[in-house]
Amino acid sequence: MSPPLDGSPTRRRRAGAISVVIGCALGLLLAALPAVPAAACACGGVAPSPGSQVAVNEEHAIVSRAGGVEQIDLLLGMLSTDTQTGLIFPTPTPATVTLGDRADFEALDRVTTPTRVEDYDPWTTRGDGYGAPAGGAPQVLADVDLGPIRAVTLAADDAGALSTWLADNNFVLPDAVSALLGSYVERGWYFVAMKLTGEAPLEGDLDPIRFTFDSDTLVYPLELSRAATDPQTVRLYVVDDHRQVVAFDDHHPVDTASVTWAAPVTGTEVGHFGDFLTVFDLFFPDPGSQITGDLTFTDDTTDATFGTEVHVSVPLGIFGIPLGWLLIALGGILVLAVLLVVGMVNTKHS
Template identity: 40%
Template structure:
C-alpha cells in the first residue's frame, strides 16, 4: 500500500486531534493493551478499525482515541502471525464517515411536541522480527517467548503490564500468536486520535483481537469497517447471548470506485467494493468480552443505510402553524353554524307572520 506520512511536529500536533470522541477512563483498548510508562496513565475509550482479508493476508488500519497525562505510551496488539506495520493515510476514516452517513429525511412539525425531546513458546525471550520508525511512532514486531519473557521485554523498555492485561496476553501466548508493540512519543500529553496504523499479517480467517479489552474498567466503543466482496457478519461467540454488548450493523453497501477519492482508501479496497460497518458498545467489558471478533460472509448482500430524521417546525410569527390552522378552521365552522342558526330563526319568524 502506498503510504504518505508527514514527519515532524505537524503530525504530532495534528494527528492527535483527529478524532473527537469524549474520553472516559479505560485500561486497555479493544484491539490491544495501551501500556503507559510506570507512574503515568493513558486512557483509551474509543477506536476505529478498517479491516480486510485478501489472499491469506489480513490488513488492519487502526486509529485510537486517547486521553492521558503522559507524553509517550506503547500499544501491544496480538496478531496470529508476525505483522508488518506502516503508517496509514490520516484522511481515511474521515472519508469513510462521509461515505457511510445516514440518509437524512426532513419531517415538518406542524404541532408542538408533547413530553419533551427524544433523545505458546518455550522459555526463551520473544524475537524481534522487525522494527520500523514512522515519525513519532516506533513499531516492533515480536514473535515467540512466554508471558514472563514478554513482560520482561516490555519492562526493559520502561513499560509495565497491569495484572489484567498480563492475564489477557497469556492466552494469546499459549495460542502461539505474535505481538506488535507500538511506542508513541510526543512533546506534550497524548490527547485525541493517534495517527492510523496499518498492520498486515498472514491469516486464514478475518479476525480482530478483542480479548485484551476485558482489562478495561470503563465502557468501550468500537467501530469496525469491514471490506470485502460481499456483506459480512460477526460469527464469534460474543455476538449473541444475554451477556453480549450492544453490537449492530450501522451501514452496509457497495462503494463505487469513483467515491474512493482518498488514495489510501482506494488502495486499501483494491478489487473489493462492499463495506459493512459494525458498532459495538460494552458497558461492562470484563463480563461482556470473552472472544476475538471473527467475520464471515453474511447470508445476503442487502444494503442498509440508517435514516436520520430531522424535524422542521412550521411556524407563523413564532407560533406553530398547526394550532393556528385549527383555530382558524374552528372559527370558520363556528361562524358557519351561527349563520345557519340565524337563517333558520329568520325563516321561522317570517313564517309565523
Template identity: 40%
Template sequence: MVTSRLFRLSVALLLALPALLLTSPASACACGGIASNDATARVHSETSILSKRGDRETIDMRLSMTSVAPDAALLVPTPAPATVSAGDAATFTRYDEISAPRVETRTHWWIPSSDTDGVTAGAAPPGGASTGAPTVVQRVTLGPLEAAVLAGGDVDGIRKWLSDNGYRLQPKLVRALAPYVGQHWSFVALKLASPTPLSGPLDPIRLTFDSSSLVYPMRMSAVADAPQYVTTYVVAEHRQQRIDADAAGQSVTTVYAGRIDDAYLTKITTAVARPDTITTDFEFARAPTDDPVAQVTYADEDVRIFGVMAGPFLTAVGIVLAVLATTAVLLVVTRRRTVRRR
C-alpha cells in the same frame, strides 16, 4: 329564539377556541493493552478498517489517546507477525462521509417536535507455547510512534523484553498476554518516540498479517476498567457481520452497508458495557444478504401560525368560519320566513 340560540353557540365556540389551540477508556483499548506508568492513560476513540485478500489481512487503526506520561505505549496482538506501516487518513475521512446518516426534513403541523426526535433508523490453532525471549521481526518509526513486531517467546520472555525496552505492563495486562502466547500469536508494540505526552488523535497505523479468518483482537480488553466502544469498517466482496461467540452478548449495530467502487463496505459499531465478559476476538464473515443499510437523521420543522401549531389553528379557524357561515345562512332564512308571515 333560533337566532338567539345560534348566537350563543357561536360565542361558546369562540370562547373555547383558546383551549382548543392549547391542548392540541481504560487500562486497555479494544484492540490491545495500554502499557504505561500513567494509570489514567486512555484511548478515547477507536476506529479501524479491516480487509482481507486471500490469507492476508490488513487492519488500519485510528486511535485518539491521552496520557500525561511520556512512556505511553500500546500492545496489539496479531495471529501472525505483522508488517507495520503508515495508514491512510483520507480513507477514514471518505468512509466516515459515506456512512454518515442521511438527513431528511420532517414537517410537523399538529404536535410540536421534541428533543427525542432524531435517528430512526481466526487465530492459529492452539499448540505448545514457545519459550524464552521473543524475536524482533521489525522495527519502524511512524511519526511520534516507534513500532516493534515481536514473534515467539513465552509470557515471561515477552514481559522482560517489553520491560527492558521501556514498556511498563501492569500485572493484569501481563496475564492477558497468556491466551495469545498459548496460540502462537505475535505482538505489535507501539510507543512514543518523543518525550511529548500523547494528547488527541494519532495518525492511522496499518498492520498487515497472515490470518485464516477476518479477525480483530479484543481479548486483552477484558482487563479494561471502563466500557469499550469500537467502530469497524469491513471492506469485502459482500456485506459482513460479527460471528464470534461474544457478539450475542454485546451491543452490535450495523449502521451502514453498501457497495462502494468494486467492494462492499460494512460499518459496525460495538459497545461492551462490561469488558470482563469479553472472551473472544471479533470475527467477521459474510452476512446472509447484501441488503443495504443506512441511518436517517430527521430535521424537524414545526409549522406555526401566531405561535400556535398550524394544524389545530387552521382547524379551529375552519370551525369558526363554518359556524359563522351557518349562522349567517340561518339568519337569512329566518328573516325570509318572518317577512313571508307578515
C-alpha cells in the same frame, strides 16, 4: 537474554508465534495523573514505562480484507504522563506495520453522514498462523521506523519470556494483561512492539497506524481488554463484500454492540476498502465479564441499509400556529358561518 529494541535483526520463524504492538498512541493529550497501573483499551493492553501512567480515551478502527490479507487502520486517543508509551496488539499472523491516513477516517465521517430527509408536520410548531520452536525467547521478525513511532514485530512461544522481554525494554504490563498473553501464545499469534520516540509527553495528534496480515477471516483483537477496570468503548468500520455481523470467537454474541450505519460504499471515496460498510459501536461497562474473546465477523443474512437517512420533522404553520390546527379552526369557523346563514334564512322565511 532477549535482544533489545534497538539493533535487533529481522527474521521470520514458522512454528507457533505471536505478533505484538506496543505504543500506537494517536491523538494524544497530556494528563497530569498519579502513577497507577495502566488500564487496557479495547484493542489491547497498555504498556507504559515504569512509574508512568497512560489511558486510552478514544478508539476507532477500519477493518477490511482483500485477497486473504486483512488490514486494520487504528486511530487511538491516549492520555500519557511520560514520553515512553506502549500498547499490546496481537495478530494471527505476522503484521506489516506502516502509517495509515487520517484522511480515510475523515472520508468515512463524510460517507456515513446520514442524508437529511424532511418530513413536513402540520401538527406541531417545532420538530423533534505461524510459530516458533517451544521454549525460546521472543525473536524479532521486523523493525521499522515510522517517524515518531518505532515498530518491532516479535515471535514468541512463551508468555513469561515475552513479558521479560517487554520489561527489559522498559514496557511494564499490568499482571492482569500479562496473564492473558498465554492465550495468544497457545493459538500461535504474533505481537508487534511499537514504541513512541518523542522527547516530551505526547500532546498532539499522530497519524493512524496500519497493520496488514494474512487472514482467512476478518478478526479484531479484543481479549486483552478483559483486564480493563474502566468501561471500554470502540467504533469499528468493517468493510467487506456484504453487511457484517459481529460476535466473539467463542461464538458468544456481543450484546453491547450496535450497528449505527450499513450500506454499499462502492463508488464512494472509501470504496477502495471494499464494497459494503458496516459501522459498529461497542460499549463494555464491565469488560471483565462482558468480553469473552476476540471479535470475528460474518456475512449478515441481508444487505439492508441502515442509518443512511435522518428524518427531520419540519413544522408547517402560520404565525406560530400549526397549519393542521389552523385548517381545523378555519373549517370550524366555516361550518359555523354556514349554520348561521342557514338559520338566518330559515328565520326570514318562517
